[in-house]
Amino acid sequence: MNQVTRPTIRSVRADEWREAKELRLSALRDPVAPIAFLETYERAAAQPDSFWRERTEGGAGGTRVRQFVAEGSDGRWTGTVTVLVEDEGADDAFGGTVERRQAHLVGVYVRPECRGGGVIDALVEAAVAWSWSVAEVTRARLYVHEENARAERVYQRCGFRRSGETVPMQRDPARVEREMILDRL
Numbered sequence: 001m002n003q004v005t006r007p008t009i010r011s012v013r014a015d016e017w018r019e020a021k022e023l024r025l026s027a028l029r030d031p032v033a034p035i036a037f038l039e040t041y042e043r044a045a046a047q048p049d050s051f052w053r054e055r056t057e058g059g060a061g062g063t064r065v066r067q068f069v070a071e072g073s074d075g076r077w078t079g080t081v082t083v084l085v086e087d088e089g090a091d092d093a094f095g096g097t098v099e100r101r102q103a104h105l106v107g108v109y110v111r112p113e114c115r116g117g118g119v120i121d122a123l124v125e126a127a128v129a130w131s132w133s134v135a136e137v138t139r140a141r142l143y144v145h146e147e148n149a150r151a152e153r154v155y156q157r158c159g160f161r162r163s164g165e166t167v168p169m170q171r172d173p174a175r176v177e178r179e180m181i182l183d184r185l
Contacts, residue, residue: 007070007078007119009126017049017056020067023077027109035145037107038093038170063134068126070110070119079110081123085134094143094167094177103131105142108151124158128182138184143177145169155180 012020027033028041059067059082070079083105086098093104105127110119131140142160144152160180169175 007072007122009068009070009122011061012056012059012067012069014057014060017052019077020056021052023080023109026111032148035148036151066130068123070123078114079119079123080107081105081127082107083127083131085137100139101136102139102141103134103137105140120154121158132184140182142180143167144180146176146178
């Protein structure tokens with residue numbers, strides 16, 4: 001039986017924009033990308049380096065946005081998640097209004113060859129722990145496409161549950177994204 005080594009999870013550093021760009025473009029080439037991400041590979045690949053620098057700097061150390069990466073023992077990034085803090089009353093990405101201060105997990109990705117080894121669990125755990133450390137955040141949420149049952153099972157394993165809320169998918173309004181939530185105990 002293989003021993004699974006827990007990955008190192010840490011915040012991205014501002015100067016790691018090249019690594020962040022490579023991992024994001026890899027995510028957007030994944031076969032499930034059309035139902036997992038709002039962004040397309042073509043759009044992201046066309047962005048200038050300044051975009052990637054700013055994006056990475058923005059997720060490096062603030063209290064509004066934080067990007068986490070999983071590193072293998074060789075230092076290679078194996079996965080990522082970004083947390084956005086949403087304030088009560090603000091507009092959300094889907095045209096609704098945020099009901100209470102909460103964390104929104106986005107951009108969740110684990111390289112295919114690293115799946116099944118606990119990387120996603122470690123990333124979500126770190127994202128949620130950081131969320132709870134931000135003042136007055138008592139709920140974490142994320143959205144899962146109705147056809148992404150594998151991802152939904154992972155999030156359920158991490159403690160998330162369906163809220164009952166759905167939003168139409170931006171590229172295919174006939175399909176929905178399901179909100180999943182985790183309340184702070």
